[in-house]
Amino acid sequence: MKILKLIVLFLIINFGALAIGSWLMDGGSTSAWYTNLNQAPWTPPGWAFGAAWSFIMICFSVYMAYLYTESPTTKVKTLFLIQFVLNVSWNFIFFNQHLISLGLLDIILLTIVVAVFLFTYMKQLKIKSLLILPYFVWLCIATSLNAYILFNN
Known part of the structure; x- marks a missing residue:
């Protein structure tokens, strides 16, 4: 029952982050x-972003619930908070303020934080680590899209 409550909590927080970011x-x-803007040829269609982020946040919420159950440490909480801030702030930096370079720095840092989650807790979470893989892969793609825009505009 505890894991289900944590999944719901993380779903609320993570979808809240998506809502704030969209706003x-x-x-x-x-x-x-x-x-x-000149965009990368591999830029997905607009609808793919919403679908991808919804899937990613569902997987990440389940991942975080399991991780928090097994390791409710200050490090996990801090990494999650940093991830939240970087994820939300990229939308403002890139789309609202049009600061492409700073957006690239933000998304690189976000990718590093997600990689830290993935690789630091892989031995502990084993197969459950696959739940954070879509987030990491999508961030690699999104980072390449941001970089393409920076270097081609």
Whole structure:
């Protein structure tokens, strides 16, 4: 029962982060600023972002519930908080403020934090570590998209 409560808690927090991030996007991927940028040829269609982030946050919420159950340490809490701030702030930095370089730094740091989760707790969580893999892979793709925009605009 405890794991189910934690999954629900992390779902609320993580989908809350998505909602805050969307609110801070200032039109996001449909804004004139973004649509007029030279974008990477591998940029997914707009609908894929919402679908991907929904799937990622479901998996990440389950991952965090298991991790927190097994390791409710200050390190886990701090990493989660840093991840939350970096995830939400990228939307504001990149889409709202149009600070592409700072956005790239933000998303690189976010990718590093997610990699720390993945590799630090892999032995402890074993197969459950696969739950954070979609987040890591998507961030690698998103980082490449941000970098392409920086270097081609």
